[in-house]
Amino acid sequence: MKLYTFSGAPNPRRVTLFAAEKGIDLTLLEVDLRGGETRSAAFRAKNPSGKIPVLELEDGTCLAESVAICRYLEALVPEPNLFGATPLETAQIEAVHRQLELELFAHIGAAWVNGPIVAAAGLVKPIEAQRARGEGLAHQFYDRLESTLTDQPYMAGDRFTVADISALCLIEFAGALVKLAPKPELTAIAAWHERVTARPSVQAEKG
């Protein structure tokens, strides 16, 4: 299976880490994101939204959306389970994962899209009020995460799941490119970060 990706982009990284946890080999195809390749007609034929990741199967079928791709991989290789092993746990992980996506991803996304790097690329006209609002809401969400991770070791409870993969990719992207890392005094988040970055799947990224 081929994965269209771009080094440093958080969403494709969710899929590569998920695949690594499962021991699934993907052939990585680096797209020219900055050069606009994902907006080309050829790429939109693979994913009409013009975004990566896209997983291309042996028969040419293309799957978009990182969570949909991860769900496909989980169905192919059920263990280790990352989306939930019982109806209740599946729903609990889904709730945490959706809140991360619909809230934290959205807040950091607003800060990123309206920030200096995207502005310099001339892709979107930045709106400072939206950048500042995204930043403020992201920090509020981090405070909430700090309280969650004070009570439990992982995003969705006492074991590592897809929610930790998504959170790791997003929080590291926010720190590296959006100047929006969690504040150092949020020590439960820092301890969680240390816990998840010690995993073989994350260590293996360093080559």
Ligand SMILES: N[C@@H](CCC(=O)N[C@@H](CS)C(=O)NCC(=O)O)C(=O)O
């Ligand atoms: N909801 C999508 C988001 C995908 C996404 O935003 N991908 C970014 C890279 S991390 C992208 O392709 N950006 C290029 C663009 O928006 O033109 C997913 O989870 O796959």
